[in-house]
Amino acid sequence: MSPPALSLAGLSVSYGRTPILRGLSFEIAPGACFGLVGESGCGKSTAAFAALRALPPAGRVTAGQIGIDGQDVLSLSRAGLRQLWARRVSMVYQDPSRALNPTLTVGVQLAEAFTVLGAPDPMARAEAMLARVQVPSPRRLLAAYPHQLSGGTQQRVVIAMALAKNPSLLVLDEPTTGLDATVEAEILDLVDALRREQGTAVLLISHNLPMVARMCDRIGVLYAGILVEQGEAGEVLGAPSHPYTARLVACLPGAGRRKRDGPLQTIAGGLPAPGAALAPCAFAPRCDRREAVCLSTPPPERWTGLHMALCHFTPPFPAPPGLSAGAPAEAGARPVLAARHLSKTYAGPGGAVRAVDDASLTLAAGETLGLVGESGSGKTTLARLLLGLTAPDPGGTLTLDDAALGPTIRSRSRNDRRAIQIIFQNPDSALNRAQRVRSILTRPLVRLAGLSGRALTAALSELAQGVRLGEAHLAMRPRALSGGLKQRAAIARAFAGRPRVVICDEPTSALDVSVQAAILNLLAGLQARDGVSYVFISHDLAVVRYLADRIAVMYLGQMLEVGPAEDVLAGPHHPYTAALVSASTAATRIRLKGEMPAPGAVQAGCVFQANCPRKIGPVCENVRPPFDPDAVHPVRCHLPAGELPRVDRRLAGANS
Amino acid sequence: MTQKLFGSFSRKRTSFLFGLLVLAFWVACAFVGPFVVPQDPYADDLMNALAPPSAEHWFGTDQIGRDVFSRVIAGARPILSVAPAATFLAALCGTMLGLVTGYAGGWVDTVLSRLVEVILALPLIVVALLVLVALGPSSLNATLVIALVFTPIIARTVRSAVLAECKLDYVPAAQLRDETALHIMFVEILPNVLPPIVVEVTVRLGYAIFTVASLSFLGFGIQPPSPDWGLSIAENYGLIVGGYGWTVGFAALATASLVIGVNLVAEGLQDAAR
Numbered sequence: 025m026s027p028p029a030l031s032l033a034g035l036s037v038s039y040g041r042t043p044i045l046r047g048l049s050f051e052i053a054p055g056a057c058f059g060l061v062g063e064s065g066c067g068k069s070t071a072a073f074a075a076l077r078a079l080p081p082a083g084r085v086t087a088g089q090i091g092i093d094g095q096d097v098l099s100l101s102r103a104g105l106r107q108l109w110a111r112r113v114s115m116v117y118q119d120p121s122r123a124l125n126p127t128l129t130v131g132v133q134l135a136e137a138f139t140v141l142g143a144p145d146p147m148a149r150a151e152a153m154l155a156r157v158q159v160p161s162p163r164r165l166l167a168a169y170p171h172q173l174s175g176g177t178q179q180r181v182v183i184a185m186a187l188a189k190n191p192s193l194l195v196l197d198e199p200t201t202g203l204d205a206t207v208e209a210e211i212l213d214l215v216d217a218l219r220r221e222q223g224t225a226v227l228l229i230s231h232n233l234p235m236v237a238r239m240c241d242r243i244g245v246l247y248a249g250i251l252v253e254q255g256e257a258g259e260v261l262g263a264p265s266h267p268y269t270a271r272l273v274a275c276l277p278g279a280g281r282r283k284r285d286g287p288l289q290t291i292a293g294g295l296p297a298p299g300a301a302l303a304p305c306a307f308a309p310r311c312d313r314r315e316a317v318c319l320s321t322p323p324p325e326r327w328t329g330l331h332m333a334l335c336h337f338t339p340p341f342p343a344p345p346g347l348s349a350g351a352p353a354e355a356g357a358r359p360v361l362a363a364r365h366l367s368k369t370y371a372g373p374g375g376a377v378r379a380v381d382d383a384s385l386t387l388a389a390g391e392t393l394g395l396v397g398e399s400g401s402g403k404t405t406l407a408r409l410l411l412g413l414t415a416p417d418p419g420g421t422l423t424l425d426d427a428a429l430g431p432t433i434r435s436r437s438r439n440d441r442r443a444i445q446i447i448f449q450n451p452d453s454a455l456n457r458a459q460r461v462r463s464i465l466t467r468p469l470v471r472l473a474g475l476s477g478r479a480l481t482a483a484l485s486e487l488a489q490g491v492r493l494g495e496a497h498l499a500m501r502p503r504a505l506s507g508g509l510k511q512r513a514a515i516a517r518a519f520a521g522r523p524r525v526v527i528c529d530e531p532t533s534a535l536d537v538s539v540q541a542a543i544l545n546l547l548a549g550l551q552a553r554d555g556v557s558y559v560f561i562s563h564d565l566a567v568v569r570y571l572a573d574r575i576a577v578m579y580l581g582q583m584l585e586v587g588p589a590e591d592v593l594a595g596p597h598h599p600y601t602a603a604l605v606s607a608s609t610a611a612t613r614i615r616l617k618g619e620m621p622a623p624g625a626v627q628a629g630c631v632f633q634a635n636c637p638r639k640i641g642p643v644c645e646n647v648r649p650p651f652d653p654d655a656v657h658p659v660r661c662h663l664p665a666g667e668l669p670r671v672d673r674r675l676a677g678a679n680s
Numbered sequence: 681m682t683q684k685l686f687g688s689f690s691r692k693r694t695s696f697l698f699g700l701l702v703l704a705f706w707v708a709c710a711f712v713g714p715f716v717v718p719q720d721p722y723a724d725d726l727m728n729a730l731a732p733p734s735a736e737h738w739f740g741t742d743q744i745g746r747d748v749f750s751r752v753i754a755g756a757r758p759i760l761s762v763a764p765a766a767t768f769l770a771a772l773c774g775t776m777l778g779l780v781t782g783y784a785g786g787w788v789d790t791v792l793s794r795l796v797e798v799i800l801a802l803p804l805i806v807v808a809l810l811v812l813v814a815l816g817p818s819s820l821n822a823t824l825v826i827a828l829v830f831t832p833i834i835a836r837t838v839r840s841a842v843l844a845e846c847k848l849d850y851v852p853a854a855q856l857r858d859e860t861a862l863h864i865m866f867v868e869i870l871p872n873v874l875p876p877i878v879v880e881v882t883v884r885l886g887y888a889i890f891t892v893a894s895l896s897f898l899g900f901g902i903q904p905p906s907p908d909w910g911l912s913i914a915e916n917y918g919l920i921v922g923g924y925g926w927t928v929g930f931a932a933l934a935t936a937s938l939v940i941g942v943n944l945v946a947e948g949l950q951d952a953a954r
Contacts, residue, residue, distance in 0.1 A: 413852050433855055441858050454849035458871035468857040517853065 027094030029225030035088035042299040059240035063536040067249040114186035118198040120178035124170035131166030137188035176207035204398035209607035255331030265333035275541040277570035288541035366420035379405040381581040384653035392558040394572030402581035442472040442521035449530040451510035455502040462498040472521030508539035580631040587657030595670035699944025709756035717750035740926040751907035763888040770830035778838025796832035841873040875953035882946035
């Protein structure tokens with residue numbers, strides 16, 4: 025039997041004196057795919073770098089062995105290591121725009137990969153390689169510069185470069201984070217196909233559990249630099265043998281779970297800080313199954329066949345204490361916010377660009393409208409139009425409680441302004457880093473709620489308690505807070521003026537699943553308490569499904585479909601919605617033709633026709649499909665209602 | 681930032697600390713120099729003119745017998761009053777201008793930025809000379825002219841920093857809670873753009889010292905009988921060929937060390953701000 029493509033045995037890595045990895049051991053068989061999952065800060069990326077002996081200067085392997093194709097990597101000389109890197113292993117990082125040289129054409133960069141190998145006619149090989157990663161018109165692409173390509177195409181080029189040497193081991197570090205759902209699905213399909221074709225072993229590192237489960241044969245779960253569980257992918261996520269994995273899986277808003285089914289599971293506490301002393305079982309302080317032995321004796325590696333868990337106990341683990349579920353808010357009938365025929369046109373270099381094209385929506389009190397679409401679909405511009413941060417084109421109307429709402433903030437009264445607030449995607453950008461949390465929260469209480477003196481102090485502590493921020497957090501600057509706490513501060517700020525409508529712009533996309541669950545619970549709880557309405561923007565359908573009562577799907581500035589959440593997701597729905605839904609399931613992935621066109625390129629007809637797998641014919645190119653925003657579930661498509669697609673969602677809950 | 685500057689040892693920090701030491705020395709001279717110098721920097725002694733360095737006159741004497749050492753030490757005061765005052769004034773105006781143009785955008789930005797570019801396009805010394813000829817040479821006028829010329833440069837730096845801040849979401853968040861433009865500019869944005877402003881101002885201080893020395897040398901800056909270094913060089917440079925180098929050399933060295941000291945500090949700040 026041939027040696028494993030990668031074998032780690034007791035690998036420990038430190039940065040300076042801070043241990044990051046502690047005794048990591050696993051093997052990847054030739055041609056197999058191994059997934060390494062864990063929350064941010066658990067040492068995933070360090071493991072990736074260490075496996076290839078490509079640690080930054082401060083990193084040091086303190087113990088253990090690394091074998092690639094049976095070769096001891098740690099004993100290799102500089103020259104031997106270079107040979108290994110040049111010929112046998114490849115790595116693909118998260119951000120493809122940083123992996124490509126912006127001053128060289130794709131052809132030159134890709135040909136270089138072949139030149140290094142001494143292959144004849146590198147340019148022709150580069151073109152052939154581009155064809156294999158399924159880019160449209162590879163020849164044209166050779167002459168393009170990286171910045172002219174979309175993120176998905178850039179990542180394809182990086183993958184082409186990585187596979188040029190036909191490596192025996194490919195390390196992928198969060199390869200699709202930051203890409204749209206349909207693009208992510210395509211990239212993963214591509215990696216999977218090429219892996220089978222070339223027999224390349226893959227180490228896939230990600231925080232996205234469902235994605236890893238779909239891609240990998242085996243999975244390892246990393247906690248504080250320790251591999252706490254490993255085994256066959258379906259088994260680890262389907263029947264976890266370690267309490268941490270069990271809780272992590274329970275945090276996912278999968279399996280069609282809705283907010284009325286109760287809050288999501290969370291994991292109390294956080295990862296131990298790097299360098300902090302660990303309990304004999306690193307997870308014990310956060311574990312429900314904890315007993316005295318966990319704090320006195322290190323847990324044994326408990327093997328069941330090829331499944332390992334680092335725990336004193338065997339499943340089933342006790343169900344975590346049920347979270348008290350406040351009844352979810354009942355959506356009222358009366359519309360709070362209504363938008364009619366909102367458009368926003370920007371002057372672009374190639375003519376006018378319609379960022380938002382004739383969007384209409386209504387939002388009832390206590391209701392959540394999920395706004396789904398890929399980057400460039402106009403979701404954020406629509407949010408800015410509702411907030412009044414951007415003035416819409418003349419012709420559109422906005423009403424708040426049936427009274428006309430000014431198009432810009434300046435034209436709105438203070439009461440109207442406090443009625444609509446936003447939670448931004450990135451709290452690092454949304455919170456002023458020069459201020460302490462206390463002043464970040466106090467200011468809107470003064471400006472919007474008009475409070476002062478004792479009432480202000482009382483309101484501040486009530487506001488902080490509402491999002492579970494302590495007195496100590498108020499005295500800190502945002503930089504000193506974790507991602508979850510920062511987002512709590514941002515949420516508190518949005519709620520300071522007792523808003524009627526809060527726009528949530530991907531509020532959990534930068535967070536780990538356990539933190540995401542806590543934030544989603546918080547949002548659902550605040551909605552139940554205050555009866556506030558949400559416009560919830562997200563690309564993660566599982567998250568939207570959990571929180572949303574209705575869903576609107578946007579593409580190239582237009583709303584393609586609006587309706588009750590279950591109806592939109594279950595279908596029959598718009599061909600684009602079908603593709604989106606299928607991208608997050610393993611069953612039957614619907615392929616889109618080509619990429620989303622640049623905004624403004626579409627003049628007449630349906631905005632989706634160039635990519636539509638269900639295109640009928642000329643009517644799609646020439647006639648705008650009808651759309652009645654006042655219907656219960658309008659779909660902007662020429663297909664007769666009876667022929668609209670329906671995705672087989674048998675596996676849609678596979679991520680549970 | 682403080683921790684980065686004074687933390688553990690490194691070559692960069694050594695040069696920053698050295699620069700700081702040089703600067704501190706000259707600042708101390710500017711404050712107390714005139715009171716501690718061994719001899720009156722203004723007292724002439726024609727009997728002792730052009731004496732070479734000796735135990736009595738460490739740096740020798742100039743052509744009317746004034747003690748060069750005392751004049752070099754006392755000379756820190758005029759240059760270190762004009763240059764920092766001019767830089768501070770430019771920093772104040774430049775920061776305001778940069779904040780307004782960067783935050784307001786639109787036609788305000790277009791008009792003010794073009795104006796800034798016009799001033800930037802003019803050669804510094806020529807403008808300064810022109811204005812000083814019109815207003816008459818004096819320390820105050822030199823201060824005002826240098827401030828005028830430096831304002832657009834600082835404004836440009838501040839504007840680009842403000843533009844980057846305006847892309848962050850805390851700015852629309854402030855607009856959404858009904859803050860005035862003044863509040864957003866000065867309370868929300870300004871603290872976040874202070875590090876680049878501090879760096880720019882320190883760099884400008886180096887240039888300002890150089891400019892003051894040049895203007896004084898040309899006779900348009902600080903006026904005699906001040907012991908100012910540029911002035912001293914101008915008064916004595918003809919004597920170098922006669923072998924009386926000490927009358928010029930020490931003032932030149934003093935100017936150079938001050939400029940280098942300020943630049944080392946600026947470099948250190950720049951690294952720390954990154």
